[in-house]
Amino acid sequence: MKKYLSSFVVGFGAGVLQVVPVAKSFACCIIIPLAAYFALMLDQKANKNINVIMPVSRALIIGLLTGIYAALFGSFFDILITFITKNNDIIAVFPEFQKMITNFPISEGLQKEVLNLYSSVIDQIKDVGFSALYTLSILFNNLIINLIFGLIGGVVGVQIINSRIKKSNEL
């Protein structure tokens, strides 16, 4: 755990940013790769390895862990906010979705099935502030996306850091 503390700290920060309305818009696309990059820098500073080339394998693990922590914290905060407010994005877009799906050229049975599924999720959120299906989908969603972007951030970020180290070592 101590070995990858930087991922935990930065992952927590990224998880928080993922539920902040304006920052949320930039989530993953920018936040997670940047978080992975900062986790790498923090790790170097914490281990006093500022002038040592970092192996890509370590950067990959740090990136992945940052993504996982960000996904777990982000999902936790999302679920917590939904539980407290009994409201979320899905409820807001449901009327529009309902209108949209009735215009689709698909069978009535399928339309009904899809709408029933979403209605049950929305009812559960409105009533108790929690839906198992919503929780699972959020967790699954965040884990996949943050893992991919964390990995990319780690693998690309380490090259930026290593190129800077190489240059400073050459001087």
Added chain:
Amino acid sequence: MNYKHKIFLFIVVLIWNVGIYPGILFFIDNNSIAAIPLLNKFYSGVCHQHDIKLLKILGFNSMVCSRCAGIYAGVLLFSFYMIFVKIKTNKEIKFLILSAVPLILDVIFYNIGIYNYSKTAAFTSGLFFGSAGIYYFYIGLEKLISEQKIKEKL
């Protein structure tokens, strides 16, 4: 990286890109339309999905904005190109930073009101950055594989 790795990555990127355009999914199978809300939620994690910035393909709005669509299109195009090309790991990182310049400039110019939002400009600037980004990702993977080979030898 061998061909298998590169083809696998290309397929993953292709699936990611197909998911962005529900029109293509609808074209493949009508019933896949039921997955739109799920896809919408999935891609909302990587893009703000503002209505005016979405691309309209085959009668359906894309799941991500023009800029993100450009980034992923660049990733797709370059991951296809990379199948046939040997990766040079000595490329300087400054090209990645340079490729982000048009994207950053487009964001700044649009936000300070020098020009109105242009889907073409957003898509094109994203395309540059996506292409460069995936190239450096491949370089990273190539370095990772050589690191593993050295470890195995020791």
